[in-house]
Amino acid sequence: xxxxxxxxxxxxxxxxxxxxxxxxxxxxxxxxxxxxxxxxxxxxxxxxxxxxxxxxxxxxxxxxxxxxxxxxxxxxxxxxxxxxxxxxxxxxxxxxxxxxxxxxxxxxxxxxxxxxxxxxxxxxxxxxxxxxxxxxxxxxxxxxxxxxxxxxxxxxxxxxxxxxxxxxxxxxxxxxxxxxxxxxxxxxxxxxxxxxxxxxxxxxxxxxxxxxxxxxxxxxxxxxxxxxxxxxxxxxxxxxxxxxxxxxxxxxxxxxxxxxxxxxxxxxxxxxxxxxxxxxxxxxxxxxxxxxxxxxxxxxxxxxxxxxxxxxxxxxxxxxxxxxxxxxxxxxxxxxxxxxxxxxxxxxxxxxxxxxxxxxxxxxxxxxxxxxxxxxxxxxxxxxxxxxxxxxxxxxxxxxxxxxxxxxxxxxxxxxxxxxxxxxxxxxxxxxxxxxxxxxxxxxxxxxxxxxxxxxxxxxxxxxxxxxxxxxxxxxxxxxxxxxxxxxxxxxxxxxxxxx
Numbered sequence: 001x002x003x004x005x006x007x008x009x010x011x012x013x014x015x016x017x018x019x020x021x022x023x024x025x026x027x028x029x030x031x032x033x034x035x036x037x038x039x040x041x042x043x044x045x046x047x048x049x050x051x052x053x054x055x056x057x058x059x060x061x062x063x064x065x066x067x068x069x070x071x072x073x074x075x076x077x078x079x080x081x082x083x084x085x086x087x088x089x090x091x092x093x094x095x096x097x098x099x100x101x102x103x104x105x106x107x108x109x110x111x112x113x114x115x116x117x118x119x120x121x122x123x124x125x126x127x128x129x130x131x132x133x134x135x136x137x138x139x140x141x142x143x144x145x146x147x148x149x150x151x152x153x154x155x156x157x158x159x160x161x162x163x164x165x166x167x168x169x170x171x172x173x174x175x176x177x178x179x180x181x182x183x184x185x186x187x188x189x190x191x192x193x194x195x196x197x198x199x200x201x202x203x204x205x206x207x208x209x210x211x212x213x214x215x216x217x218x219x220x221x222x223x224x225x226x227x228x229x230x231x232x233x234x235x236x237x238x239x240x241x242x243x244x245x246x247x248x249x250x251x252x253x254x255x256x257x258x259x260x261x262x263x264x265x266x267x268x269x270x271x272x273x274x275x276x277x278x279x280x281x282x283x284x285x286x287x288x289x290x291x292x293x294x295x296x297x298x299x300x301x302x303x304x305x306x307x308x309x310x311x312x313x314x315x316x317x318x319x320x321x322x323x324x325x326x327x328x329x330x331x332x333x334x335x336x337x338x339x340x341x342x343x344x345x346x347x348x349x350x351x352x353x354x355x356x357x358x359x360x361x362x363x364x365x366x367x368x369x370x371x372x373x374x375x376x377x378x379x380x381x382x383x384x385x386x387x388x389x390x391x392x393x394x395x396x397x398x399x400x401x402x403x404x405x406x407x408x409x410x411x412x413x414x415x416x417x418x419x420x421x422x423x424x425x426x427x428x429x430x431x432x433x434x435x436x437x438x439x440x441x442x443x444x445x446x447x448x449x450x451x452x453x454x455x456x457x458x459x460x461x462x463x464x465x466x467x468x469x470x471x472x473x474x475x476x477x478x479x480x481x482x483x484x485x486x487x488x489x490x491x492x493x494x495x496x497x498x499x500x
Contacts, residue, residue: 002041002186002210009224010425011190013135013170019189022218032097034188034212035064038162039071039101041210042129042186043079046072046160049184049206050127053158055082057113057125059148060102061132061166062089067098068162069131070105077110084121086113088132088145118148128152128159130180133166135192140177141167153181161185164192165203172390173198173412181205188212190219193226196425197391197412226392226423229415229465235497237454237462238277250279251451254318255325255444256311256336257351258285258293262326265351265440267293268484269325270300272444275488276466276495278451284314284336285326306332308339315339320346322447324353325440346450350443354379363403368446368460370407371398372439392423405456407446409439413464417457424461428468432479441484442467445491466494 011019023029046053058073060066070085077083085105094102113121122128130152132145141149149167152159159182164170167179173194185204187195189212194200241250253273258266266285270293274281280301283293287304294302303314315321323340327333329352337356340347347367349357354371358378371379376387379398387394388410395408399416406416415424445467449459470490475482 001213002044002208004206004208006207006209006228006427007191008228008230009191009219010193010196010226010228011222012225013192015222015225016135016190016192018222019214019218022221023189023212023214027215027218029214031064031095032100034214035067035097035101036071037212038068038188038210039075041188041212042068042160042162043072043075045184045186045208046076046127046129049160050158053081053126055124055126056084056129057121057127058083058085058129059132059152059166060085060087061134062087062091062093062098063134063136064095064098065131065134065162067095067101069129070098070101072129072131072162073110074105074108077108083110084113084125085110086118086121088148122151122155122157125157128155128157130159130161130166130182132180134163135170137167137169137176141179146178149178149180158183161204163187164195168194168200168203169198170194172392173200174389175199175203179203184208186210189214190224193392193425196427197414198388201411223421226414226425229424229426229428229461231465231469231494231497233458234462234466234494237458238452238495238497247279250277251319251448251453252280252282252317253278253444253447253451254282254284254314254321255447256284256305256321256323256340257325257327257353258283258289259326259328259330259333260286260288262328263289263292265326265437267297267300268437268440269322269350269444269447271297271485271488272441272491273322273448273451274299275491276445276448278448282314282318284311305336308335311336311339315343315345318345320348320447320451322348322350322443324348324350325443327352327356329355346456348443348447348450350439351375357402361401363401365403366456368405368407368450368456369398369402370409370439370443370446372409376408395423396420405460407442407460407464409442413468415457415460415464417461418455422457424464426464426468428465428472430472430475430479432475432482433468433471435482435484437484438467438471441487441491466491470494
């Protein structure tokens with residue numbers, strides 16, 4: 001059934017191919033039947049999205065993706081649309097089902113536009129259907145295909161992509177040289193993880209899904225690669241507090257950071273921790289910043305720290321430490337981080353604490369690292385481009401190298417949990433979050449959930465979820481101008497789900 005309500009499980013391309021195989025070989029659904037269902041769902045979406053469209057151009061490749069395109073073209077022609085089809089790729093490489101779909105188009109009187117007439121077909125189309133390249137793409141798009149994709153993107157004509165925008169890697173969301181920029185994408189059987197990570201969200205447009213009525217039993221046979229974060233567990237993890245609850249039962253977060261000129265970062269992290277329910281929040285910062293951090297937020301306990309030894313009494317009272325917001329990379333910062341690393345407390349590392357860690361890698365454990373792509377690149381001694389090329393590989397590599405739970409921030413934030421199979425992706429959040437302080441707030445939220453008794457993976461996952469949803473709610477007034485501190489009231493609502 002065609003739907004915009006997306007499942008909460010994501011798959012690699014290989015896993016979806018296995019689901020497809022199970023449906024065909026073990027449940028007796030012919031591959032051509034699945035292809036027909038895919039074409040019908042895509043055509044239904046096309047008519048819903050562009051009901052006034054009369055002239056259609058379908059770009060078909062040689063694979064099964066192209067077969068979907070031929071069958072869609074046949075449906076559109078039967079429905080009275082003016083349909084042109086062009087084909088790229090060697091017919092010798094087509095599967096039996098794709099060849100049958102092409103023959104059905106030709107038997108119905110359809111033909112294929114040659115190179116001489118393609119420009120006119122491109123210019124006259126009301127909608128273009130992208131059925132060129134499917135989920136099997138593993139190398140940069142070839143020159144002829146790339147030229148066509150660039151032309152389509154320059155036209156500005158609405159594009160519907162089938163299964164995955166051509167040129168986008170289905171597993172990583174990386175653009176393989178060039179990719180179709182679609183207004184809508186319909187994907188089948190299982191959601192491909194690359195549509196939600198890397199550059200995937202930039203290229204797929206509105207995403208819709210159809211399971212093609214495959215038996216539910218096949219999904220029990222193939223483990224999904226990635227789980228989508230949602231709020232389902234929040235009520236059980238943060239139940240209503242008992243009437244006799246006191247602040248000592250809700251944890252004590254110590255936030256460390258705020259070198260000269262960066263008091264705001266540590267203040268935002270600390271207030272976020274308080275807003276999501278930490279019983280006590282202390283701040284260790286430069287002595288000259290204590291009054292600034294306390295201003296208008298007297299609930300925070302601020303301590304001026306000049307020497308690492310001054311941290312000991314604070315660490316003795318804390319249950320969780322968040323270190324890094326505004327920390328800097330001076331001798332002062334390095335000394336404070338070294339002192340914290342000697343404790344057995346749960347740690348949340350962000351910002352400059354991550355940069356200092358990258359210079360002296362450590363597999364301490366009992367900690368959560370929260371890098372953005374630049375910090376991730378330094379942690380892995382690679383480049384931002386390499387991190388973004390495969391964010392799933394990067395988040396796994398950081399967790400392996402540092403023995404940690406990793407939160408790789410960005411569009412489609414990823415959390416690598418305690419088990420290798422525990423990979424989670426956040427579909428919430430918005431571009432308005434690209435502003436100073438958002439990461440500081442997230443650090444405070446994670447620390448507060450740890451302080452309230454959540455396990456490391458649960459704290460990371462639920463913090464990422466509520467932080468992103470809070471940002472979406474705050475952005476209802478507009479994404480531009482969104483401030484990190486605008487999230488506070490929404491964070492408070494979200495950690496009281498029983499009252500929502």
